[in-house]
Amino acid sequence: MKIGSFMPLNSVWSSAIKQLRDEFPQHAWLEGLKPESSEIGSLDAMIAGRIPLEVFERAHSLKTLFQPFTGVNHLPASLLLERNVEVYNVHSNAFDVAERALAMTLAFYGRLIEYHNDLRSEIWHGFWVNRGAEDNWDSIYGKTCAILGTGAIGVALAKLLKAFDCTVYGWRKSSTAAVPEHFDAIFPTMREAIDAAEIVFIALPATAETEGLFSKEILAGMKGKFLVNVGRGSIVNEEGLYEALKNGILKGAAIDTWYTYPKTGVIGAPSRYPIHTLSNVILSPHVGGSTNQATRRAVDDTLKNIRAFLRTGKGIWRANLSRMY
DSSP: OEEEEOSOSSSHHHHHHHHHHHHOTTSEEEOSOOTTOGGGGGOSEEEOSSOOHHHHHHOTTOOEEEOSSSOOTTSOHHHHHHTTOEEEOOOTTHHHHHHHHHHHHHHHHTTHHHHHHHHHTTOOOSGGGTOOGGGOOOOOTTOEEEEEOOSHHHHHHHHHHHTTTOEEEEEOSOOSSOOOTTOSEEOSSHHHHHHHOSEEEEOOOOOTTTTTOBOHHHHHTOTTOEEEEOSOGGGBOHHHHHHHHHTTSSSEEEESSOSOOOSSSSOOOSSSSOGGGOTTEEEOOSOTTOOHHHHHHHHHHHHHHHHHHHHHSOOSSBOOTTTTO
């Protein structure tokens, strides 16, 4: 096989490709490929992150794609399905995304950002300056939570919430499977899960089924609830979210996955609505899985996928392009 890597040179991938070349010398290994590389048309397999559509269009011999992260909604699914290209992804950052969801929730209830910013301006809160109970912060201990999506992220998050003695309900498309560990129950409908909880976590993938799942109507009915989105922005109606936050329907929100991203550079609003200006929102720039630890695990797990594929013809974690996860 001819296997081409689009991963950056002079990084952990250089040593990773060397390991594979030493273990599987019968295959041709190409490194440091670019979208304009002439070898693309002859590749049997690719190791790649986000690459332009034109690369896939030119990769007429491609049979397999290995990517070092989870989401596949950026891929030209119809083209890959038409050509019977198998896609293998990894779920190496599930714990890290769950940790981020919990951290943002604790930051909101603990008023960490408010207190931090005020104290930088020499403004004090609390007992030591004789402020009353209205200046307290809240613990999440014993709160009732709903996690929408009970995959790797949802299960990791449920385990973390149990450290705070939270009641954890879940919702997923498949309601007949066993209740996952650390969940108290799985509800048959999303509405029931939302209604039962004060804190609602979205840990769903971006698919045709989940797009706009949180409609304006659903958001308008979430009075007093706190919404955490570490899934995808497309799951939650953008205008409905802004209105629910601005009008005090939602208690607040913590958002790591957004609606608009800078096309170039690092400057740009995360939404077409001024969500980022509201005081009841914890903002995070879609970095839930971007830890040093998760990056290393992603490389290791991608190598496991590649090794298994080259030895048996099948990788370990195969994405379902028909369902887009």
